Amino acid sequence: MSSHDHIASHDAHAHGEGMDKKRIWSVFFVLLALTALEFLIALGFVHHWGILQKGMLVNVIYIALTLVKAFYIVAFFMHLKFEKSGFIVTCSIVFFFIIFFIILMLIEGEFLNGAFTHQPTFPHL
Amino acid sequence: MSTTVSQLDKVKEGPWSGGKSPWNLEYGKIMMWFFLVSDAFTFSAFLIYYGAQKFAQPSWIDADKVFQSIPGIAEHGQPLVFVGIMTFILILSSVTMVLAVEAGHRNAKKEVVTWMIWTIIGGLCFVGCQAIEWTHLHHQGFWFGRNPATGITEANAIVEALQPYFTKEVSYTAALQFSNLFFTITGFHGFHVSIGILLNIIVLGMTLNNTFERRGTYLMIEKVGLYWHFVDLVWVFVFTFFYLV
Numbered sequence: 001m002s003s004h005d006h007i008a009s010h011d012a013h014a015h016g017e018g019m020d021k022k023r024i025w026s027v028f029f030v031l032l033a034l035t036a037l038e039f040l041i042a043l044g045f046v047h048h049w050g051i052l053q054k055g056m057l058v059n060v061i062y063i064a065l066t067l068v069k070a071f072y073i074v075a076f077f078m079h080l081k082f083e084k085s086g087f088i089v090t091c092s093i094v095f096f097f098i099i100f101f102i103i104l105m106l107i108e109g110e111f112l113n114g115a116f117t118h119q120p121t122f123p124h125l
Numbered sequence: 126m127s128t129t130v131s132q133l134d135k136v137k138e139g140p141w142s143g144g145k146s147p148w149n150l151e152y153g154k155i156m157m158w159f160f161l162v163s164d165a166f167t168f169s170a171f172l173i174y175y176g177a178q179k180f181a182q183p184s185w186i187d188a189d190k191v192f193q194s195i196p197g198i199a200e201h202g203q204p205l206v207f208v209g210i211m212t213f214i215l216i217l218s219s220v221t222m223v224l225a226v227e228a229g230h231r232n233a234k235k236e237v238v239t240w241m242i243w244t245i246i247g248g249l250c251f252v253g254c255q256a257i258e259w260t261h262l263h264h265q266g267f268w269f270g271r272n273p274a275t276g277i278t279e280a281n282a283i284v285e286a287l288q289p290y291f292t293k294e295v296s297y298t299a300a301l302q303f304s305n306l307f308f309t310i311t312g313f314h315g316f317h318v319s320i321g322i323l324l325n326i327i328v329l330g331m332t333l334n335n336t337f338e339r340r341g342t343y344l345m346i347e348k349v350g351l352y353w354h355f356v357d358l359v360w361v362f363v364f365t366f367f368y369l370v
Contacts, residue, residue: 019227028220035212042369043205047189059370066365070358077223077354079347086140087148087155094162098169105173109180117183 018082027076034069038062067099157348161355164317168359171313172366175306179370184296186303188368191265191290196257208368211254212360218247219357222325226350229343234332237343241329244353248322255315259308269308272300307367314359321356324349 041061045052052058074095075081080088140147148155179185189204196207225240266273266286274286274297287295328349337343 019223021224021227024220024223024227028216031216032213035209035216038365038369039205039209047204062365062369066361069361073219073354073358073361077219077357078351083150084140084148087150087158091158091162094165098165101169101173102176105177106180109177112177112181113183116181 019076019079023076027072030072031069034065034072038065063102070095151344154344154348154351157351161351164355165359168310168313168362171306171310172362175310175366176370178302178306182296182299182302184291184293185299186290187292190292191262191267191303192258192368194261196261205368207254207258208364211251211258212364214247214254215251215357215360218244218251219354221247222350222353226343226347229337229346232338232343234335234338237332237337237346238329241325241332241346245322245325245329248318248325248353252315252318252322255311255318259311262304262307267300267304267307269305270301272297272304274300310363310367314356314363317356317359321349321353324352 041052041058046054046058074091080091140149146152146155192208193201193204194207195203221240221243225237225244228236228240266275272287273290274283277283277286283297284295287297287300290300328345331337331345332343337345
């Protein structure tokens with residue numbers, strides 16, 4: 001009972017550090033800026049002004065911006081950056097596997113696209 | 126006759142020697158993280174399947190053509206605006222959640238209550254907006270297992286029904302897959318948001334009841350906060366995959 005209380009209060013003190021109100025709002029403005037950038041590209045550059053086309057380049061930009069946003073949410077809002085390094089690694093390995101899987105499936109999807117549209121019934125012949 | 130303790134008999138003191146949490150985190154918090162990591166795999170599986178299908182098909186629904194209304198303001202021609210508002214609401218509710226956690230660290234009960242109420246309001250607004258999106262899409266003819274051309278047998282009529290939503294050539298299968306995946310994935314996410322709102326309300330009740338004052342720590346707010354941030358994180362990815370890419 002007492003050891004649980006000790007851990008709980010120790011936890012509150014040790015992990016309270018790092019996210020004061022100023023930091024919280026500045027991370028919010030970073031997220032807002034990144035989201036605004038995504039909208040600028042999607043609505044402005046692609047939709048209204050036609051400077052960029054829908055395709056691989058803008059998709060890579062969107063996914064890159066999304067991953068940066070994800071990093072800020074996980075590291076600061078979920079406080080992961082301030083935990084013990086062993087715990088950070090434990091959780092981060094998962095995200096790396098997911099990113100690996102995303103890239104894999106995008107490549108696979110592109111291949112299948114080519115296979116469905118260009119190649120004959122027996123492409124290996 | 127040595128009085129020093131040999132290496133083998135020394136009591137081990139490292140983080141993994143037992144008696145305390147190895148990462149200096151409370152058990153419930155570690156378990157919440159592990160649950161969120163497992164849920165991340167589930168959502169990733171859904172979204173990656175969506176991505177693989179979309180890029181494999183020769184033709185796919187143009188999201189800008191399906192979602193181009195602002196409820197109450199414009200019927201069409203305004204893609205990305207409404208979903209932008211939804212994203213902003215959810216990110217803002219995440220910020221109010223972090224502020225609630227920060228207030229909890231200072232044991233400032235009144236502030237915790239204030240920020241939790243704002244978080245709950247933000248969550249309810251988001252779910253409401255999602256319901257509006259669903260209703261709009263349903264009225265256009267999309268639903269689980271159906272698209273606007275379901276039930277039509279004549280080929281030209283099918284193309285006519287679906288052409289408004291495609292930029293290149295029409296594909297009935299693509300429209301059906303888009304519909305199924307959209308409602309499934311956003312439904313699954315909306316379900317998570319609803320559970321999150323429920324948890325937030327419960328924890329707000331506990332705060333008002335002085336449960337955390339008695340315990341001496343607002344750690345539960347942090348744990349529920351982790352869940353809420355995860356919900357926001359998933360939405361960031363869902364938004365990218367369905368509306369942008």
